[in-house]
Amino acid sequence: xxxxxxxxxxxxxxxxxxxxxxxxANARMRVQAHPQHSTAALPTLRIDYWAGGKGKLAKTLDxxxxxxxxxxxTVAMVQANLVYIGVDDKVHLGLAQKYTVSKDRKTYxxxxxxxxxxxxxxxxxxxxxxxSIYEALLPSTASPVAGSYMGEIVGATExxxxxxxxxxxxxxxxxxELQVRLTQPFAYFLKTFTxxxxxxxxxxxxxxxxxxxxxxxxxxxCPGNVGAGPFKFKCVGNDFYPSGQTPSYTLVxxxxxxxxxxxxxxxxxxxxxxETSYNTYxxxxxxxxxxxxxxISKWKGNKQFHVSPTxxxxxxxxxxxxxxxxxxxxxxxxxxxxxxxxxxxxxxxGAVKPIYDIVPPGFLGYYDGKDNPHYSVAKAKAELAQCPGxxxxxxxxxxxxxxxSDNRSAAFVQMLNxxxxxxxxxxxxxxxxLSIVSSxxxxxxxxxxxxxxxxxxxxxxxPQDYAELLMDCNQDYNIGGWCNAKYHSLMQKADVEGNxxxxxxxxxxxxxxxxxxxxxxxxxxxLSFYLIKPNVHGIVxxxxxxxxxPVNYDWSKVTVGK
Amino acid sequence: xxxxxxxxxxxxxxxxxxxxxxxxxxxxxxxxxPYDPIRLNLGQHAANKVAYANYAHLFGLDKPEWxxxxxxxxxxxxxxxxxxxxxxxWGQPVWDLLKHGVPVSLKLGGYAxxxxxxxxxxxxxxxxxxxxxxxxxxxxxxxxxxxxVPVFVLIPLAQLLFAVRLGWLPVTGxxxxxxxxxxxxxxxxxxxxxxxxxxxxxxxxxxMLEVLSQDYIRTAKAKGLRQRLVIYRHAFRNTLLPLxxxxxxxxxxxxVGAFIIETFFSIPGIGLTTVDSVISSDYPVxxxxxxxxxxxxxxxxxxxxxxxxxxDPRVRL
Numbered sequence: 045x046x047x048x049x050x051x052x053x054x055x056x057x058x059x060x061x062x063x064x065x066x067x068x069a070n071a072r073m074r075v076q077a078h079p080q081h082s083t084a085a086l087p088t089l090r091i092d093y094w095a096g097g098k099g100k101l102a103k104t105l106d107x108x109x110x111x112x113x114x115x116x117x118t119v120a121m122v123q124a125n126l127v128y129i130g131v132d133d134k135v136h137l138g139l140a141q142k143y144t145v146s147k148d149r150k151t152y153x154x155x156x157x158x159x160x161x162x163x164x165x166x167x168x169x170x171x172x173x174x175x176s177i178y179e180a181l182l183p184s185t186a187s188p189v190a191g192s193y194m195g196e197i198v199g200a201t202e203x204x205x206x207x208x209x210x211x212x213x214x215x216x217x218x219x220x221e222l223q224v225r226l227t228q229p230f231a232y233f234l235k236t237f238t239x240x241x242x243x244x245x246x247x248x249x250x251x252x253x254x255x256x257x258x259x260x261x262x263x264x265x266c267p268g269n270v271g272a273g274p275f276k277f278k279c280v281g282n283d284f285y286p287s288g289q290t291p292s293y294t295l296v297x298x299x300x301x302x303x304x305x306x307x308x309x310x311x312x313x314x315x316x317x318x319e320t321s322y323n324t325y326x327x328x329x330x331x332x333x334x335x336x337x338x339x340i341s342k343w344k345g346n347k348q349f350h351v352s353p354t355x356x357x358x359x360x361x362x363x364x365x366x367x368x369x370x371x372x373x374x375x376x377x378x379x380x381x382x383x384x385x386x387x388x389x390x391x392x393x394g395a396v397k398p399i400y401d402i403v404p405p406g407f408l409g410y411y412d413g414k415d416n417p418h419y420s421v422a423k424a425k426a427e428l429a430q431c432p433g434x435x436x437x438x439x440x441x442x443x444x445x446x447x448x449s450d451n452r453s454a455a456f457v458q459m460l461n462x463x464x465x466x467x468x469x470x471x472x473x474x475x476x477x478l479s480i481v482s483s484x485x486x487x488x489x490x491x492x493x494x495x496x497x498x499x500x501x502x503x504x505x506x507p508q509d510y511a512e513l514l515m516d517c518n519q520d521y522n523i524g525g526w527c528n529a530k531y532h533s534l535m536q537k538a539d540v541e542g543n544x545x546x547x548x549x550x551x552x553x554x555x556x557x558x559x560x561x562x563x564x565x566x567x568x569x570x571l572s573f574y575l576i577k578p579n580v581h582g583i584v585x586x587x588x589x590x591x592x593x594p595v596n597y598d599w600s601k602v603t604v605g606k
Numbered sequence: 607x608x609x610x611x612x613x614x615x616x617x618x619x620x621x622x623x624x625x626x627x628x629x630x631x632x633x634x635x636x637x638x639x640p641y642d643p644i645r646l647n648l649g650q651h652a653a654n655k656v657a658y659a660n661y662a663h664l665f666g667l668d669k670p671e672w673x674x675x676x677x678x679x680x681x682x683x684x685x686x687x688x689x690x691x692x693x694x695x696w697g698q699p700v701w702d703l704l705k706h707g708v709p710v711s712l713k714l715g716g717y718a719x720x721x722x723x724x725x726x727x728x729x730x731x732x733x734x735x736x737x738x739x740x741x742x743x744x745x746x747x748x749x750x751x752x753x754x755v756p757v758f759v760l761i762p763l764a765q766l767l768f769a770v771r772l773g774w775l776p777v778t779g780x781x782x783x784x785x786x787x788x789x790x791x792x793x794x795x796x797x798x799x800x801x802x803x804x805x806x807x808x809x810x811x812x813x814m815l816e817v818l819s820q821d822y823i824r825t826a827k828a829k830g831l832r833q834r835l836v837i838y839r840h841a842f843r844n845t846l847l848p849l850x851x852x853x854x855x856x857x858x859x860x861x862v863g864a865f866i867i868e869t870f871f872s873i874p875g876i877g878l879t880t881v882d883s884v885i886s887s888d889y890p891v892x893x894x895x896x897x898x899x900x901x902x903x904x905x906x907x908x909x910x911x912x913x914x915x916x917x918d919p920r921v922r923l
Binding site for chain 1: 641642645646648649650651652653654655656657660661663664665689693694695696697698699702706709710713762765766769770773776777778779780781782783868869870872873874878882885886887
């Protein structure tokens, strides 16, 4: 390159480089020039459903694929089901104006409201719901939960496992009449049926579209989310929010909603961390936030501060197939060794409540567990004396998610050592922890884990979701592998027991068997702590939902003042 | 000009080979991870064997690894990057994640780079010219603070001061239209630029001191040339080469280097997506972001080489 062209080339390449940088850097600016939605018409509630989600919104909005609370609660604002769980954790009528149950309690007939319409004005039909349930169960949809939540329906398991191509248990009787037949008179069926997997989807919109997780139509296509719930998404073309902006959902009232229509719009920004959400609340960027545990004491007594019980139970699972916890005395020694009050009130600063049973407070079958092991050093030592593998070194494994989990686990191990165990602590990542607790029946043996922290939150508000799924023989979620014939028969009986009182007694009796054998070492039930701005009225924390929702799940009562 | 075209073509051919090799290496490295993306995604529901098997089949993870590799390379040749297997983005097209995120990261990084050069170079220059003076020591102190204090320490402090206490700026957010959008940019761009500015100031001071001690500078001064001409015509121009050698790679890594900033300020760039993809064994996103970074590095290196040739006649393309 000689000197003269070099100068021209220098200038040219420099300009090209700078232009490339600026053009790419400013590309979003031009995209943002798309028309923005007017938000002036309705008061706006800015809620933090998506706080702590690493800046991401839902990985799925398809009711068939939902497994997490924030997804479920967001979808519940847009989609609707025949029945739903109220904030009282009981089943309420949704799209169904009534339902009947046959004498043998195996056939349910739902009558759909004539005024039930989707947000595009289409009427909800029984055919829509039949098809929605069918597609949720198809193996090609690969729903992680449909087989579990609708497996009681005749033919559902066969369809879900690819052994059949039809679903004989769901039948359209008339345009607004749907019949669902069960293999047995499962007492908890209606509760599992409230799960989004059976939400009504407008078949005129979703027919032929991708329902599985790969490039899911509803997750990637905002206008496709045509639901019969109280809200609809405000879309920007096919997107949920303008490209280049912080992700957020904006929901506006569904003009065709069958119930009282909301008088607000809701904005749900994706906020990376809970701490950032809290700071954003303090700076008036959002109207609600979860309170990080470090700030709970600061807010107690303030009008903005709200506490709620949750359905989260925390326990220690022991490996029943390896020393020392293959022996009942060794397991019970652990149950006596743990001072739950100290963990709840001192270690975790009152953010949790000790429990002594399996199902959480407020559930059918919950009881105080007075007959189950409580903290007693003397009894723990006595049981440990009868434990053949008492000198076996044991490792308590937990997933480290912050100082609370570290402190709680350290206290747990100290308490074990205080009664004579030779215990140590092993902190692992959430990924490693998941590989232990999601490895199926007796999965702890595969990883040679002796005792591990575990927790569970309701899928539906029924003791079966806890007592049977987590502790009964051969259940996928029974990671310790404990199996007891009497317990199993009680679970089978409770499944189909129509009398609620008798059913509760079955669960109480079963829980006592499991806990008194040390199969499940109870710890505590978590609480939720929220801040709500004083100008926001009508939303409450509940057990039923993991987020703040309207009183009586009536969004028309939620107001946002100035 | 013919030399330039031949040079660019050679680099483009090399880029294809480099990209293919990187794609292959990253594919097998990612798949060597002990973590199971299905288990991570399904959480405790992974215990459901039917659900697990359905998911594995849907994403082709039940196929032998060599088959997954040929599918992946075949997809690349057809311009398909596949679907995310990350915990928070499972099933979303990788291209969708990147096409929204890359421009955002470029914008954040581009503004931060420009700001850091605007601030860092004059500080470095003044420090060099006033070597060992109070101005030099003072500016070096602030440069070290900006460079050494981790950004994750500065961010919460800045958010608490400017957003929570003073209420001047929003805590988080990005891309809101109008004035609010500019306000949203101030903290993340400034904090991202702070470290870079410190780095550039410190480096530029060294480069300038090196050049100022050269014989040709002394000769220029001896000829009676004015100080300004000595600095700008002789010294500054000769610092451009070493400066380009540090700015080039910095530009290449700006695209994924802002993940902490993006995390704290809820900025929808790909820095955070990249880090998340590694944590959650999101093979397709790991592979795609690595490829983008590789292409970016190759292109920036090519531009840097061209720039070298422009400013230094001794360099031949």
